Every structure is written in C-alpha cells, then in structure tokens.
Amino acid sequence: MTRLKKILILLLFPLMAFTAIHKFYISVTQIAYSEEDQALQITSRIFIDDLDRLLKERYGLDARLATQQELDTANAFIEKYLHSKFRVKINGNETPFHYLGKRYDKDIAVCYFEITDLPLDSIHSIEIQNDLLTDLFEEQKNIVHILIQDEKKSFVLVRENDKAMLNL
Amino acid sequence: MKKIASGFTAVLFLFSAISMAQEEPVKTKEPGHTNQNKFRQMYQEFATPNGYRTASGAPGPDYYQQQADYKIDVELDDHNARLFGQETITYHNNAPEDLEFLWLQLDQNVRAKTSKSPLRDSQEVPMAYKTDTFAKEYLDQPFDGGFHIEYVNDAKGQPLPYTINRTMMRVDIPEPLKSGEQISLSIKWWYNIPDHTIDRARSGYEYFPKDGNRAYVIAQFFPRMAVYSDVEGWQNHQFWGDGEFALPFGNYDVSITVPADHILDGTGRLLNRKEVFTPEMMRRYEQAKTSYDHPVLIVTQAEAEAAEKGFSEKKKTWKFRAEKVRDYAFASSRKFIWDMQAVKLGGKDVMAVSLYPKEGNPLWEELSTKTVVNTLKSYSSHTFDYPYHKAISVHAKNQGMEYPMICWNYGRPNEDGTVSEKVKFGMISVITHEVGHNFFPMIVNSDERQWGWMDEGINTFMQYMAEQEFGEKYPDIIAPYSHYPSKRGVPSDIVPYMSGDQSNMAPIMSNPENVYQLGPNAYGKPATALNILRETVMGRELFDYAFKTYARRWEFKHPTPEDFFRTMEDASAVDLDWFWRSWFYTTDYVDIGVKDVKKYYVSDKPTAKMKEYMAAHNVSESDLVPLVYLADEDSNEPDEDLKGEKPSERSQTLNAYMMDHMSPAERAAAKDPRFFYEITFDKPGGIPMPLLVEYTYADGTKEDVTYPPEIWRRNDEEVKRIIATQKELTGIMVDPKAETADIDVSNNSWPKKPQKSDFEQFKEHLKGK
Numbered sequence: 001m002t003r004l005k006k007i008l009i010l011l012l013f014p015l016m017a018f019t020a021i022h023k024f025y026i027s028v029t030q031i032a033y034s035e036e037d038q039a040l041q042i043t044s045r046i047f048i049d050d051l052d053r054l055l056k057e058r059y060g061l062d063a064r065l066a067t068q069q070e071l072d073t074a075n076a077f078i079e080k081y082l083h084s085k086f087r088v089k090i091n092g093n094e095t096p097f098h099y100l101g102k103r104y105d106k107d108i109a110v111c112y113f114e115i116t117d118l119p120l121d122s123i124h125s126i127e128i129q130n131d132l133l134t135d136l137f138e139e140q141k142n143i144v145h146i147l148i149q150d151e152k153k154s155f156v157l158v159r160e161n162d163k164a165m166l167n168l
Numbered sequence: 169m170k171k172i173a174s175g176f177t178a179v180l181f182l183f184s185a186i187s188m189a190q191e192e193p194v195k196t197k198e199p200g201h202t203n204q205n206k207f208r209q210m211y212q213e214f215a216t217p218n219g220y221r222t223a224s225g226a227p228g229p230d231y232y233q234q235q236a237d238y239k240i241d242v243e244l245d246d247h248n249a250r251l252f253g254q255e256t257i258t259y260h261n262n263a264p265e266d267l268e269f270l271w272l273q274l275d276q277n278v279r280a281k282t283s284k285s286p287l288r289d290s291q292e293v294p295m296a297y298k299t300d301t302f303a304k305e306y307l308d309q310p311f312d313g314g315f316h317i318e319y320v321n322d323a324k325g326q327p328l329p330y331t332i333n334r335t336m337m338r339v340d341i342p343e344p345l346k347s348g349e350q351i352s353l354s355i356k357w358w359y360n361i362p363d364h365t366i367d368r369a370r371s372g373y374e375y376f377p378k379d380g381n382r383a384y385v386i387a388q389f390f391p392r393m394a395v396y397s398d399v400e401g402w403q404n405h406q407f408w409g410d411g412e413f414a415l416p417f418g419n420y421d422v423s424i425t426v427p428a429d430h431i432l433d434g435t436g437r438l439l440n441r442k443e444v445f446t447p448e449m450m451r452r453y454e455q456a457k458t459s460y461d462h463p464v465l466i467v468t469q470a471e472a473e474a475a476e477k478g479f480s481e482k483k484k485t486w487k488f489r490a491e492k493v494r495d496y497a498f499a500s501s502r503k504f505i506w507d508m509q510a511v512k513l514g515g516k517d518v519m520a521v522s523l524y525p526k527e528g529n530p531l532w533e534e535l536s537t538k539t540v541v542n543t544l545k546s547y548s549s550h551t552f553d554y555p556y557h558k559a560i561s562v563h564a565k566n567q568g569m570e571y572p573m574i575c576w577n578y579g580r581p582n583e584d585g586t587v588s589e590k591v592k593f594g595m596i597s598v599i600t601h602e603v604g605h606n607f608f609p610m611i612v613n614s615d616e617r618q619w620g621w622m623d624e625g626i627n628t629f630m631q632y633m634a635e636q637e638f639g640e641k642y643p644d645i646i647a648p649y650s651h652y653p654s655k656r657g658v659p660s661d662i663v664p665y666m667s668g669d670q671s672n673m674a675p676i677m678s679n680p681e682n683v684y685q686l687g688p689n690a691y692g693k694p695a696t697a698l699n700i701l702r703e704t705v706m707g708r709e710l711f712d713y714a715f716k717t718y719a720r721r722w723e724f725k726h727p728t729p730e731d732f733f734r735t736m737e738d739a740s741a742v743d744l745d746w747f748w749r750s751w752f753y754t755t756d757y758v759d760i761g762v763k764d765v766k767k768y769y770v771s772d773k774p775t776a777k778m779k780e781y782m783a784a785h786n787v788s789e790s791d792l793v794p795l796v797y798l799a800d801e802d803s804n805e806p807d808e809d810l811k812g813e814k815p816s817e818r819s820q821t822l823n824a825y826m827m828d829h830m831s832p833a834e835r836a837a838a839k840d841p842r843f844f845y846e847i848t849f850d851k852p853g854g855i856p857m858p859l860l861v862e863y864t865y866a867d868g869t870k871e872d873v874t875y876p877p878e879i880w881r882r883n884d885e886e887v888k889r890i891i892a893t894q895k896e897l898t899g900i901m902v903d904p905k906a907e908t909a910d911i912d913v914s915n916n917s918w919p920k921k922p923q924k925s926d927f928e929q930f931k932e933h934l935k936g937k
Contacts (some may be wrong), residue, residue, distance in 0.1 A: 024687055028664060032925065041927040049590050067588050101934060106653045107590055112930050138294055143668070154669060160292065 007046060025050070025137040029086075029130060033120065033148040040088070040115040040123075043099065045108050046132065054081065054136050066104045078111065085135070088115060089127040123148070125167045134159035206846030206856050207881045210745045213753060214730050220398040225734025226721045233726055235260040236393035236418040243425040243483075243903035244500060246382065249373055252358040255390050259351050263396060266344040269349075271396075271404045271778030272337045276359045277777075278407050279369065280314025284334060285409050311362060315391065318356040328353060333882035335407040337391060355391050358872065370569045371576075376525070379476045383504070383525055383610055385564045385576045387497035393418075395615065405617050411680045412616035412623075415494040419722060422490070426500045428482035429475050431467055433506070433523055433560050434498025435573045436490025444486050456508035463507035463537040469526050475502040478917065492555075492724055494613050497571035499523055499562040509537050511544055518544060518579075524563035531595060533583045535645070536561045539599040542641065546634035547607050548711065551719035554588055559606060561599050568598045577602055595654055596638065601631045612722045620680030621752075625694025626732075632695060659909040662688065662696040666757040667911035673755040677729065682802065697751040704907045705858060705877070706742050714739035745845060746856055746877060756854030758908045761915025762900050763886070768798035768844035770815040770822070775799055794821035798844050814840055841892035847900060848888050850915070856880035857908050863891065864899035872904075 029044040048066050055061040055077055063074040079099040088095050100112040130142045142157040146166045155164035183371050217223035219230030234345055237260075242253040262269055278285050297305070320330045320339055329340045345351050364372030364385065371387035395403040395414040403414040426432055438444070445453065449466050456464035467475075479502075490496065503525035511518045523537035540561050545552050560574040567576035579595025581587045607630065609616055609623035630653050638645075639652030646652050655661070665673075666690040674683040676694050683689040702711040717739040731750045750756050774782065774789060775797050782788065796819050816823040816838075826835050849859055859875035879887050891897060900918040903910050910916065914923055 024685070032927070034925065034927070037928075040924065043927055049588075052588075052590075064586075066590065067586075069586070100931065103930060103933070106655060107593075110926075110930075112927060114927070137676060156669060156672070159294075 023142040024135065026143065027130075027132050027140070028143045029128075029132075029145070031126070031128065031144065031146045033118075033123070035120060038116065038118055039121070040090075040097075040118055040126070042086075042088075042113050042115075044082070044086070044111045044113075044132065045105075046111065048104065048109050050111050050133055051078070054133060057136060058104075058128065065109065068117065075099075077108075078102065082111065082113060082132075083133040085133075086113075087129040089129075090115070090118070091122075091124050092127070118122075120149070123168055127166075128164040129162055130157050130164070131159065131162050134162070137156050155158075170579060175433065179585070180468040199881060203879065204748065205370070206745045206884060207743075207878060209747060210733075213749070214733075217734075218398075218882070222336050223734065225718070225731045225736075225740040226738075227725055230264070230500055231725070232262040232264070232398070232415045234262055234396050236416045238390070238418060238420045239647050240390055240420065240422045240496070241425075242389065244384065244386075244427075244430075246427050246430075249361045249363075250358060250380065251361055251386065251389055254354065254356045254391055256354045256556055257391075257393060258350055259345070259353075259393055260347045261347055261351075261396075262351055263398075264347050266346050267341075267396065268344050269341060270339045270345070270353075271394040271402045272339060272355075272391045273394050273407065273413075274315045274332065274335050274337050274391055275407050275413075277314040277332075277335045278409055279311060279362055279367075281310050281312065282334075283314070284406075285596065298843060312360050313362055315359050316389070318358070319354075321423060323352040323354075324435055325354070325471045332642070333406075335578065336394070351384070357391065359389075361386070364567065365565050368566055370567075371497070372563050377528070378501070380479075381476055381503050383499070383501035383564065385497070385499045385562055385569075387569070387571050388413075388496070390496070392495070395725055395726065397615075399726075400615065400618070403615060403617055405679075407617075408681050411618070411620065413495070414615040414617045415613070417492055417494050419486070419611065420490040420493060420496050421500075422488045422496055423485050424488070424498055424500070425483050425485045427502070428484040429478040429480040429502050429505055430484070430500045431472070431475070431502070431523070432486045432498060432500040433521060433562075433574065434486070434488055435493055435571060436488035437557060439487040439489055440485075444484055449562045453508070453892045457510055458507075460510050460512060463509040463520070463522070463533075465505070465507050466535075467504060467506040469505050469529060469533075472503055473504045474796070478502060493572040495571050496609060497574050498576065499560075499564075499576070501525065503524045503527075505529070505533070509541060511541050513544060515531060515550050516553065518554055518556070519558040520544060521558055521560040522563075523560060527575075527580055528563040529581070530585055531579060531587050531592065532563055535592070535596060536577075536599060538642075539596050539638070540603050542638045543600045543603040543634050546637045547604055547630055550630060550633060551607050551612075551716060552594070552723055552766070554606065555611065555723075556606065556785070559603050561603060568602055570602040570610070572606065574612045575599075575602035575605065597631065597635060598656065600634050601627060604630050604634060611724060613724070613726050615726065615728070616680075618679060619677075620683075620686065620690035621676045622727070622729060622732070624690040625676065626698065627697040628656050628691045628695035632699060642709040655690045656695050657699050659696055659700055660906050662692055662909050663911050665692060666755075666909060670755055675754055676752045694752070697747075700908060701736075701744075701747065704860070705744075705747060706736075706740060710740040710742060711736075723877070741766075750855040754854065758855045758857050759853030759910055759915075760849065760851045760859060760913045761912075762847065762902050762918045763850040763915070764848040765897075765900065766846045766919050767801040767897075768846065769801065769842075770818040770844070771797045771799040772819045772821065773797065773799070794825070796822050814842060839892075841896055842894050843893050845891045845893075845897055847890055847891060847901065848886060848919075850886045851880060851884065852915070853911065856884065859887070860905075860907060861904045862899075862901045862904040863893075863897060864901075865893065865895035866898050867895055869895070 009139050024061055027044060027046045029042060031040060031042050052065045055063040059077050061077055063071050065074060082099055088097060095115055097113045097115045102109050102111045126146060128144055130144055132142050133140045144155045144157055144164045146153050148168060151166060151168060153166050155162060209847050219228045222228045237258040240255040242251055242255060244251055259270060278282060320328045322328050331338045334834040339353060340353060341665050362369045362372040363375060365374050373384045375382050393416055395416050420436060452464055482866055504523045507522050509520045511520050520537050520540035522532060524532040524536065529727060544559055548554050556573050558573055560607055562574060562576050564576035565580055566577060566578050569576045577598045579591055579598065604627050605623065608627045614622035635652040635654045672684045674689055676689060680686055680690055702708055714736045718735040721735060722731060737744050778797065816826055857876045858877050859879055861873050863871045902916040
C-alpha cells in the first residue's frame with residue numbers, strides 16, 4: 001500500500017512552461033531483427049537524469065548514474081524496471097527478453113536487451129507495450145521504431161495508448 | 169577539327185534522343201508546372217527590399233527604430249513577495265509616420281486569474297493525479313498574478329485612457345504622436361511575485377524553508393513598450409508563454425528599494441556603490457577590477473550565511489543607469505555570495521560577475537564566473553567586442569533565462585555538495601547559453617515573439633563554438649571527455665529529430681507558439697544547420713566573415729530572418745537560397761547514397777548500344793568520325809586480355825589523335841586512366857547538399873571529392889559521375905565524416921558494407937570486457 005501511494009505521488013507533474021532551455025519527457029526505442037543472430041534486438045534511449053530520478057523515486061535507490069560513484073546495483077534495478085514496464089508479445093504470446101546492459105551517450109543512457117532463438121519465419125506479429133517513465137511523468141512520450149526485414153513502422157506511445165503492433 | 173567536334177555532337181545528340189524514346193513509350197502529355205527547382209531564388213518567400221532594409225541584408229538609408237527611455241522606481245516587499253513600481257516612459261517616435269496610440273506589454277498578466285494561456289491546450293483525464301497537483305488544479309485558489317495598474321498619466325499628471333487586452337495595453341493619446349516627436353507617460357502599478365520554482369516562470373522567487381529567505385530573480389516587472397517597426401507595425405502578438413519578447417532599445421534609470429541586508433545586482437552601472445557597499449566590499453571590488461585571472465569574492469559564503477539570519481526591517485535603495493539596453497532585470501537576496509573577475513575585451517575591461525546562494529557551492533564558486541569569462545571572449549571573437557561593462561550569472565533553481573547584462577541559470581549540487589556530470593555540464597552549458605544571449609537577442613535585437621530561432625538557434629550555434637573552446641581551454645575540467653560534450657550542434661545529434669514523425673514537426677520558420685517540439689525546432693535544428701553551413705557548405709573563412717558582418721550590421725538594431733539570409737550571401741558570394749529553403753522553410757531531411765557503380769574500359773570497337781544506333785540509322789562504321797568507346801565491363805565486350813591497358817593502346821583512333829596533336833613530351837606526360845567508372849548517386853532525402861565522396865583505390869589511397877550542391881539542380885533524385893583513374897576503385901563512401909546529418913547511412917557505401925548495428929557493437933564491447 002505504501003508502495004502504491006509512493007508510485008501515485010510520482011504520477012503527475014505540472015506542465016512546465018518553456019524557458020530558455022526546455023526539458024522534454026521522451027524516450028526512443030528501436031526494435032530491429034538481426035538475421036545473423038536470429039534475434040530481436042532492442043535499444044532504448046532514456047535521459048540519464050530521468051532514469052536516475054526514476055530509480056530514486058521508485059526504488060529509493062540513489063544510483064548516481066554516469067558518475068564515478070554509480071552504484072553497482074543500478075543495473076539490476078534498471079533490468080527490473082525494464083521488465084515491469086516493457087513487454088513484448090510475439091504472435092500474441094508474451095516473450096521474455098534478456099537485458100545485456102547499458103552505455104552512456106552524453107546525457108542519454110542506451111539500454112540493450114534482446115530476444116534470442118527467434119527464426120524470422122516464426123514471427124507473424126509483434127506487439128510492444130512500452131510504459132517506460134510514464135509512472136514518473138504524465139507527459140512522457142515513448143517513441144518506438146520497429147524494423148523487421150523491409151517492414152518499418154514508428155509509433156509514439158503515451159500512457160493512455162501504450163501499445164504498438166506490427167503484423168508481418 | 170571542327171568537323172570532328174560537330175560530328176561528335178551530332179552523334180551524342182542523336183544517341184540521347186534514341187535512349188529517351190526507348191525509355192518513354194507513347195503516353196499522354198504531362199501538364200506543365202511552375203518553377204519547383206530547389207535552386208530557384210527566393211523571390212516568393214522574401215519581401216521586396218526597400219529603403220528600410222536593403223537587398224544586401226543591411227539596414228537601408230530609411231532604416232529607423234523607436235526608442236523608449238525609462239525612469240523606474242520599484243520597491244520590493246519581501247514580507248508579502250510583492251513589487252510596487254512607478255515609471256516614466258519617454259517614447260521617441262522615429263518612424264516616418266505618426267502613431268495614433270501606443271502599445272505596452274503587461275507580461276505578468278500571463279499569470280493573471282483571467283489568463284487564457286492555461287485554457288489553450290487540450291486536456292484528458294489522467295489515470296491518477298498527484299495529490300498536490302490535484303489540489304492546485306481543483307482546490308486551491310489560483311495564484312493572484314498579473315499587474316494591478318493604478319494609473320496611466322500624461323506628462324502633466326492627467327489620466328490617459330487605456331485598454332488592457334490580456335498581456336497588451338493600448339494607451340490612447342489625445343493627439344497622434346508625430347513622426348520625430350516624443351511623449352512621456354507615467355504608470356504606477358504593483359503585482360504579486362510568483363514562486364518561479366512552481367511553474368518555471370521566467371522570473372519570481374525561490375523560497376528556502378530552512379532559513380526562511382527568498383532569492384528573487386526579477387524581470388518582466390514593469391509595463392514595457394512594444395516594438396513598432398517597418399516590418400510588423402506594432403508587435404502586439406500576445407505573450408502566451410513560449411514566444412519570448414520583442415523590445416525597443418532605450419536608456420534606463422532604475423532605483424530599486426529592498427531590505428537593507430539584501431545583496432543586489434542588475435542591468436546597468438551601479439551609481440551609488442559607496443552607499444550600498446561596506447568599505448570592505450569596496451576594497452574587494454577595487455581588487456576585482458584588476459583581477460584578470462581569478463574571481464574576487466565581494467561577499468563571502470560566511471558573510472552570506474550570516475546575512476541569512478538578519479531579516480532587517482531597514483531599507484536600502486540601489487540606483488542604476490543602463491544605456492542602449494532593450495530590457496531591465498535584477499536579482500536580490502540576503503543569501504547571495506558575490507564574485508567578480510575582470511576580462512579584457514578589445515582594450516576595454518568588462519566585469520564577469522556571479523551571484524549565488526550557498527546552495528550553489530562548491531560548483532558555482534569554481535565554474536560560474538569562469539564560464540562567463542569564456543563566453544564573453546568566445547562570442548566577442550565571432551561577432552563584436554561585448555559592448556556592455558558587465559555580465560552577471562545568477563544561480564536560480566531550474567532557470568535558464570536571459571536579460572541584458574544578467575541571466576538566471578540552473579545547476580544545483582546535491583545537498584552534500586557532490587555534483588553529477590549532468591549537473592556540471594548542464595550548468596556550464598546553460599551559463600554559456602544565457603550569457604551568450606547578450607549578443608543575440610539583447611544586442612542583435614531580433615523579434616523573439618515571432619522568430620524564436622533567430623536568437624535561440626543562432627545563440628545555440630554560438631554556444632556550441634564557445635563550449636568547444638571551453639573544452640580546449642580547460643581539458644582538466646571536461647576530462648575524461650576529449651571534447652566538451654555539447655548537446656546540440658553536432659550534425660549526427662539532430663538525426664533522431666529530422667528522421668522522426670513528420671506530423672510532429674514544423675519548419676524552423678514557424679512561430680514558437682505553434683511548433684510541436686520547441687527544443688529541436690528553435691534550438692537544435694537551426695544550430696546544427698548553421699554549424700553545417702560553417703564547416704561543410706561555406707567553410708569557416710567565408711562563413712565567419714559573413715556571420716560577423718551580420719552581427720555588426722545589426723548590432724543595436726532589429727534584424728529579420730531575411731536580413732540574416734541576405735547578408736550571409738552578400739558577404740560570401742555563396743548562393744544559399746537552396747540551403748535556407750530546405751533547412752529553414754521545410755521539414756525535409758538529408759539522405760544521400762551511392763546506388764550503383766559500373767566499370768568501363770576504353771575500346772576501339774563500337775559498343776552494343778552504338779551498334780544498335782548505327783543499325784537504326786543505317787550508318788556503317790566507315791561513315792563515322794573517329795570515335796573512342798567505353799565498353800561496359802559486364803557486357804563482355806572488352807577482351808579480357810586488354811583490361812587495364814593504356815587507353816592509347818586500346819584505341820587506335822585515340823593513339824592517332826595523340827600522335828597528330830601532342831608532342832612526344834606531352835604524350836609522355838599525358839594522364840593515363842585505365843579504369844573508368846560510372847557512379848550513380850541517389851538522394852532519397854529532400855535537402856540538396858554538397859555531395860561529399862571518399863574514393864578508395866586498390867593501393868589503399870583515398871581521394872576526397874566534394875561536388876557542389878548544384879549537382880542536384882537538374883535532377884533532384886539521382887546524378888551520375890564518371891571517374892577515370894589509373895588505379896582500380898575499391899570503395900566509395902558518401903559523407904565519410906558524418907558532416908551532413910544524413911538520416912540513413914545504410915546506403916552511403918559501395919560496396920555495401922554489412923552494417924554493424926549499434927547493438928552488435930555493444931555486444932562486442934561486452935565480450936571485450
């Protein structure tokens with residue numbers, strides 16, 4: 001119950017006025033099929049400060065991402081969070097993914113995860129549910145690009161509309 | 169000789185006629201079209217030049233601008249967070265026409281209870297509300313913001329009628345203000361100062377519950393004259409919140425009364441320093457005037473911490489005079505630590521100043537003034553010497569906002585004083601950006617209300633250069649990075665935006681209130697476009713001269729986008745209409761690739777196509793003038809054993825020509841291309857750019873060729889080039905140094921490189937660990 005409350009408290013932030021430099025609540029996820037690896041490879045780009053704040057508010061973890069003092073446990077919590085907010089269904093069945101790790105690119109954390117042992121002809125549909133950071137920011141937008149063979153589709157997902165679907 | 173030439177022409181002409189006929193079988197005639205060429209000049213988009221603004225992009229002989237001088241007295245009521253003010257505005261009508269009324273800006277009214285700004289966006293019921301948000305939205309009385317105007321009087325103290333339309337106030341004057349004349353009016357007002365940390369207002373206070381103090385950063389605090397110009401007439405577009413400001417230049421005499429224990433600084437020269445400084449502060453200030461290598465503390469942290477406990481009931485008045493400024497702002501608090509350092513700029517001394525509460529330390533004492541100094545030096549070197557006598561950086565939570573000589577900047581360390589890289593670089597970047605705004609738009613005074621990119625985009629471009637120079641100057645501060653990690657300016661960084669959803673994008677030439685993503689729209693994309701223009705399209709020498717010309721032409725004036733576009737061409741002789749059109753007026757993107765490569769050899773024998781042509785026209789080989797042919801490698805026409813031989817060995821006609829027309833010495837020195845390639849470049853993207861190609865040869869050597877953007881002027885989709893070389897070509901790469909913000913590089917190489925995805929690279933990196 002306390003946990004639920006805590007999460008709720010984080011739900012909404014007032015719309016922020018633009019000042020000279022504006023903060024955008026956005027993440028970009030690319031989902032691409034690798035024929036060589038027979039795998040669906042997923043890359044999510046998330047602002048480091050957003051992720052830092054998320055870990056603090058949701059898990060009480062002062063992770064200090066991208067600093068010398070970054071906690072060793074940060075990765076485990078990021079993995080936990082990805083599993084709770086990012087879901088992949090292949091042919092209608094929820095399919096687990098494997099989190100490989102992250103790297104930093106300026107102010108962005110790039111998270112890598114993949115679903116392996118997936119022959120191309122076994123994929124008929126892919127459904128993505130992406131709720132990353134929507135628990136923290138009301139106006140969070142999650143952009144998803146799916147690229148499989150020549151099929152390419154992009155989605156802008158928000159909390160009320162968090163699913164993307166691609167039929168092959 | 170003449171016969172050969174004309175024979176050649178005739179053959180080639182016929183040949184192209186045949187091929188066209190083959191490609192286009194009978195079809196209905198296409199309708200005509202208007203000039204859609206991307207290299208057409210921008211006569212339709214640009215206004216006709218006139219006496220105010222010339223075709224070269226400079227102020228014309230009839231150029232004028234209005235002037236508004238202010239005498240302002242304000243008093244800060246710290247108990248109630250209220251500001252009371254009285255001002256006399258002297259407005260000079262320099263326009264050739266008379267004015268029937270005056271428009272003033274009441275920016276604080278954006279926070280009035282009756283403001284339309286909160287009503288203009290679509291809303292949806294969310295899944296849940298944060299409690300305090302719910303309370304603020306549905307339970308609390310709204311903040312009682314906005315100006316309370318007590319009177320508007322003429323010079324004799326008689327009331328003038330006025331009408332307030334939200335954030336604009338029209339003052340009806342009894343007689344039109346004649347051209348060349350001036351008018352004085354006096355206004356008295358007060359308003360409740362907002363907490364700027366709540367809705368990120370551009371000015372207000374932050375309350376510090378631990379010590380009960382407020383730190384004020386005060387701006388838009390007085391009714392300000394709107395701009396009247398040859399371009400907009402009165403610029404009285406409402407202040408909704410996003411589109412910033414348009415303001416005329418003038419001279420300001422400002423008296424600010426605050427609690428006696430406040431530390432205060434603002435736009436302009438402090439006139440009564442001896443009255444408001446202690447003798448010790450005076451001594452330190454004198455020291456700072458000649459301290460060129462480090463800041464001198466005027467108020468120390470220990471002194472600021474002692475002052476926090478004071479809460480003096482006495483008052484002190486700080487008096488300033490500012491000349492040739494377009495606005496006024498100040499910061500005031502008991503909490504402020506104050507440091508200053510002198511900077512030499514063009515033989516003149518400028519003071520770099522920082523004001524910050526202890527909450528900003530240790531970060532601020534280390535880096536704020538240092539960053540101000542770097543910014544002033546860098547920007548001055550690219551434009552003109554900073555003309556004001558000081559530049560102040562004030563620490564304010566979450567802020568990034570600019571005013572003449574003073575700006576508010578974020579960057580707060582954790583409570584234990586530790587600082588993440590994000591906060592450190594964020595702070596250096598925001599200070600660079602906001603201090604940089606002194607140049608654009610405070611001095612090169614563009615209309616921010618209409619063209620957000622003219623100050624934000626140009627300033628973000630300048631910020632990129634200043635940050636890179638900061639990195640070069642202070643490698644230890646930016647370590648472990650080798651270059652300062654600028655967030656905007658590098659071409660590849662704009663790719664995610666420019667390759668994104670078109671329905672969520674607006675051209676740069678849009679009003680800031682109506683764009684979808686103000687950050688990339690007004691900051692990132694124009695900054696990147698200018699960086700590409702400098703590094704790749706024009707080159708630094710031509711760009712820097714033209715850019716400086718723009719800054720100097722419009723220093724202390726009001727430029728429009730066209731003045732910028734025209735000046736950049738005027739001072740460089742580089743036709744840039746295609747660049748402005750595609751980068752600034754459309755949402756097109758760059759995507760250029762190499763599509764096909766065909767290899768040829770010189771041959772004496774007619775090629776299959778030539779034979780077809782001869783048969784169709786009943787011409788035999790003996791009827792033709794001497795010809796040299798290039799045989800397609802794939803057509804099996806060249807004899808295997810002749811590949812790679814000298815052209816003169818392959819073609820008797822060529823050999824005979826050389827014997828007839830060249831001396832033995834010339835023949836020996838002749839180029840000797842044995843391999844011929846026809847390369848097709850395609851352009852899926854809408855923006856024409858210089859075609860940057862790196863050719864790699866069998867011996868490992870590389871050659872860079874830049875084809876001008878005009879290569880796309882006749883065919884916007886595909887062009888072909890022939891490469892004649894002594895060495896076999898083994899690789900082609902388009903835009904090898906990622907200079908153009910090409911959104912798809914999978915088509916940039918020949919032979920197609922199996923692209924190692926970012927994902928694969930990361931996996932390899934993991935393995936390597």
